[in-house]
């Protein structure tokens with residue numbers, strides 16, 4: 450039989466193209482991306498009391514879109530979140546992180562930022578003017594008490610939002626972040642500092658790219674190297690940096706800082722492994738992981754043009770959830786340690802698979818004296834008061850959650866009780 454060189458060449462070439470569109474390390478990569486993207490779109494579609502700007506940002510940074518639903522979500526941000534931020538400003542409470550995320554979300558939809566204003570004391574000013582003012586307050590607070598009004602995560606988000614919007618950032622503001630990085634002041638408990646360092650990395654990289662750093666350029670470069678090193682050093686044997694919930698931001702930061710994070714790298718494999726396990730169901734978690742898996746970062750908002758976008762993402766009908774009857778009962782001990790060190794232990798039996806929130810509600814209903822309250826946040830309910838004792842952020846205190854001595858990596862709504870254990874809720878300083 451005569452060989453047909455042209456046909457063989459075409460065959461090999463098309464096989465190579467097919468191979469390059471899947472990944473040798475993860476043939477299901479694209480499938481996982483679409484599943485996360487759909488979960489995020491579904492969360493945006495549900496009429497939440499407060500639409501989440503981080504969800505919008507991630508939807509807009511994606512390659513697949515549902516333009517009608519994204520535009521409806523944008524409108525909802527412009528009414529509900531806008532009003533929420535305005536009323537927080539009226540109460541003179543810090544709103545740096547939310548305002549920054551709102552600006553990033555608007556930018557990601559190519560919305561004209563100057564067309565929106567926030568009105569406080571009958572004075573209407575643009576969002577960017579308000580953010581600049583928030584950042585000045587944060588900076589004054591650092592000068593006065595060595596820490597921001599909110600935290601370094603939100604401080605970095607503030608710089609990032611101003612920078613990607615093309616606003617010159619006051620060098621005194623950016624210097625305070627560089628100083629915090631260089632002096633190891635960005636520390637939260639456990640791995641929480643990886644998220645904050647990652648956000649600082651994206652903010653400082655944006656400043657470096659804008660070349661507005663002037664004389665501070667050298668210092669910026671040093672701080673960026675420090676962050677890069679710390680992120681790389683935080684890598685666990687399973688490939689996660691910090692923990693499952695900080696890796697997305699850490700990957701985004703490394704990409705923004707010009708470090709190659711290949712699709713088959715340890716960290717990407719670790720993220721995909723957790724997508725398969727279903728670890729990322731909280732919309733806030735998905736919103737931080739999806740851009741990383743797409744090898745994008747929040748810095749990509751800067752050059753976004755919103756032209757000729759794909760419009761192929763559709764939501765499948767939601768599967769009916771059937772309650773499993775006859776669940777196993779799990780005995781749970783709940784220890785509360787108040788600020789004076791006094792500890793009380795309670796017992797409760799809960800159906801296997803209950804959330805910690807459901808377990809605490811059952812315990813409260815038993816009227817043993819245990820009572821609690823939560824406050825809503827972008828991550829879900831935040832435990833704020835236990836046995837009438839508040840752990841206030843203004844006092845740098847919070848109710849720290851742990852199970853058999855290990856700090857929880859999820860909050861009360863997401864953490865599921867699958868086996869007998871002792872939950873400790875301790876009023877802690879940070």
Ligand code: B12
Pocket residue numbers: 545546547550599600602603637638640641642644645691692693694695698731734737826827828829830831832833842846847848849850851856857858859860861863879
């Ligand atoms: C700073 C921070 C804290 C600070 C917040 C106070 C402050 N003023 O600094 C403190 C130390 C109190 C804290 C506590 C906890 N945190 Co925290 N925190 C963060 C961090 C680094 C930034 C949050 C932020 O400012 N966001 C910006 C603004 C715009 O969003 P926001 O929703 O308005 O912000 C508020 C909430 O996020 C809330 N908050 C902070 N952490 C958590 C955690 C949960 C589960 C909830 C519901 C709310 C919440 O505090 C923020 C400030 O008011 C994030 C990192 C990240 N990737 O998001 C982790 C992060 C959200 N925290 C996390 C965790 C696990 C906790 C704890 C459950 C730890 C523990 N073992 O107790 C507790 C919450 C317990 C409780 N009482 O309900 C995880 C959540 C992962 C998940 N899947 O749920 C993250 C992602 C860190 C990580 N990589 O593990 N946290």
